[in-house]
Amino acid sequence: MKIITIGREFGSGGRELGKRLADALGIPCYDKEIINEVAKTQGIVPERVERISESDIHLLYPATIGHSFISPFYYEGSDVQILVSQQEVIKKLSHNGDCVIIGRGADVILKDMHPFNIFVYADTQSKLARCLEHADAGETEKEILRQMKRIDRNRASSRKFLTDSRWGDKEAYDLCINTSNMSIKDIVPSLADLIRKVR
Amino acid sequence: MKIITIGREFGSGGRELGKRLADALGIPCYDKEIINEVAKTQGIVPERVERISESDIHLLYPATIGHSFISPFYYEGSDVQILVSQQEVIKKLSHNGDCVIIGRGADVILKDMHPFNIFVYADTQSKLARCLEHADAGETEKEILRQMKRIDRNRASSRKFLTDSRWGDKEAYDLCINTSNMSIKDIVPSLADLIRKVR
Numbered sequence: 205m206k207i208i209t210i211g212r213e214f215g216s217g218g219r220e221l222g223k224r225l226a227d228a229l230g231i232p233c234y235d236k237e238i239i240n241e242v243a244k245t246q247g248i249v250p251e252r253v254e255r256i257s258e259s260d261i262h263l264l265y266p267a268t269i270g271h272s273f274i275s276p277f278y279y280e281g282s283d284v285q286i287l288v289s290q291q292e293v294i295k296k297l298s299h300n301g302d303c304v305i306i307g308r309g310a311d312v313i314l315k316d317m318h319p320f321n322i323f324v325y326a327d328t329q330s331k332l333a334r335c336l337e338h339a340d341a342g343e344t345e346k347e348i349l350r351q352m353k354r355i356d357r358n359r360a361s362s363r364k365f366l367t368d369s370r371w372g373d374k375e376a377y378d379l380c381i382n383t384s385n386m387s388i389k390d391i392v393p394s395l396a397d398l399i400r401k402v403r
Numbered sequence: 404m405k406i407i408t409i410g411r412e413f414g415s416g417g418r419e420l421g422k423r424l425a426d427a428l429g430i431p432c433y434d435k436e437i438i439n440e441v442a443k444t445q446g447i448v449p450e451r452v453e454r455i456s457e458s459d460i461h462l463l464y465p466a467t468i469g470h471s472f473i474s475p476f477y478y479e480g481s482d483v484q485i486l487v488s489q490q491e492v493i494k495k496l497s498h499n500g501d502c503v504i505i506g507r508g509a510d511v512i513l514k515d516m517h518p519f520n521i522f523v524y525a526d527t528q529s530k531l532a533r534c535l536e537h538a539d540a541g542e543t544e545k546e547i548l549r550q551m552k553r554i555d556r557n558r559a560s561s562r563k564f565l566t567d568s569r570w571g572d573k574e575a576y577d578l579c580i581n582t583s584n585m586s587i588k589d590i591v592p593s594l595a596d597l598i599r600k601v602r
Contacts, residue, residue: 318584325573372573374524380579385517390600398593402585 206231206302207319208399209311211371214355215331215348217383218324219306221395224388226304228396234297235306241293246286256283257290257308258358307359311376312366320399323377328352330384378402405430405501406518407598408510410570413554414530414547416582417523418505420594423587425503427595433496434505440492445485455482456489456507457557506558510575511565519598522576527551529583577601 208225212218219235226233236250239257243250294305294313305314311321326334328349335348363371374380381395407424411417418434425432435449438456442449493504493512504513510520525533527548534547559570568575578597580590 323573327574374522374571374573374579374581375526377579378581378584380573380576382573382577385577386601391597394593394597394600397596398590401589401593 205317206399207298207310207314207317208304209314209319209321210304210306210324211311211321211359211377212307212324213326213331213372214352214359215335216324216326217334217388221322221324221381221383221388221392222304222306224392225396225399228392229302229304229399231302231304232300233304233306234294238290238293238297238305238308241297242286242290245293246281246289248281248286253286253290256286258355259283309363309366312363312369320402321377321379323372323374323380325372325380325382326384327382404516405598406497406509406513406516407503408513408518408520409503409505409523410510410520410558410576411506411523412525412530412571413551413558414534415523415525416533416587420521420523420580420582420587420591421503421505423591424595424598427591428501428503428598430501430503431499432503432505433493437489437492437496437504437507440496441485441489444492445480445488447480447485452485452489455485457554458482508562508565511562511568519578519601520576522571522573522579524571524579524581525583526581 206229208222208229210218210222210225212221222235223233239250239253242253246253290308291313294308294310297303298305298310298314298317298319305319311319331352332345332348335352336345339348360371363369367376369376379398381391405428407421407428409417409421409424411420421434422432438449438452441452445452489507490512493507493509496502497504497509497513497516504518510518530551531544531547534551535544538547562568562570566575573579580594
């Protein structure tokens with residue numbers, strides 16, 4: 205079984221890389237699917253799951269008592285319970301077979317399955333250029349840079365909740381790819397080939 | 404022109420990866436060749452170049468005055484002059500055409516040529532296993548671990564002398580490869596393919 209997880213800096217093209225990689229390998233890519241599945245099982249709107257998923261987990265769950273979810277914040281329908289449900293959805297999806305999973309700490313959540321963990325990053329200039337391509341009309345560089353900072357900070361913070369290894373520290377990943385000077389589309393076939401050779 | 408530089412943790416298989424990659428791409432790999440060329444131009448034995456190349460550069464050159472080599476330590480035949488000569492040899496070799504260069508800060512020395520920079524690393528257990536395979540009879544695990552630590556510390560220290568980017572920090576590299584769970588031999592063909600697609 206081959207599970208591939210994609211950690212990524214905001215704007216680095218990690219989602220595109222994950223989707224193209226899944227296509228090249230002929231396996232599913234789970235991204236928004238996770239959000240939708242959590243929303244369905246919890247009977248809430250996907251937007252709420254997405255908002256929680258992108259928040260600073262320590263704000264949702266301020267009284268950290270170890271890494272346990274047994275706390276006053278863990279009640280039916282609470283933000284924390286939605287995150288727990290997200291972990292369960294990720295585990296369930298991974299049992300369906302080979303797949304690519306974008307973000308959401310899947311490398312840590314599924315570590316017993318020994319996934320192949322990729323981290324995608326880039327320099328600020330190149331991330332900004334990529335974001336501007338997909339930006340809403342009127343969105344300024346300054347706003348994008350602020351959003352970039354906030355989302356990556358929250359990702360790092362959420363990871364701390366799951367593990368001692370730090371978000372983006374290369375030691376936690378099998379491969380780290382700097383997309384600053386690469387065309388993701390061009391490199392994916394060789395990358396898929398490389399992953400086929402591993403394990 | 405394609406210059407590929409390989410930074411690596413001691414025992415991670417970086418040298419093997421570099422050599423195999425050069426073979427796959429049909430280009431030369433410069434490693435000991437650099438040492439020999441420096442020895443020849445300086446009229447000294449290769450062992451001295453090697454010793455200097457693996458030393459803590461700050462011990463060779465204690466009175467750091469900026470990043471300049473104009474100092475009382477820079478005289479004909481001094482350790483520091485040998486390092487300067489090494490930089491010149493690296494630059495000269497790079498002008499011969501496409502190549503792979505192992506270590507020696509080549510990514511920084513050649514940065515104006517925009518090399519493709521790879522960093523090879525692995526977890527301690529896997530580096531130790533690799534070193535034990537090639538160890539001299541009687542060499543203990545403890546000795547290898549001490550050597551590993553010393554050499555990597557010197558590499559990090561030498562890098563500080565050349566640049567503000569830290570040795571092993573992923574931001575300075577295009578690709579970081581964790582060889583803990585990979586067969587270098589198996590992945591090199593796809594890696595060579597990936598590099599052909601870049602730039």
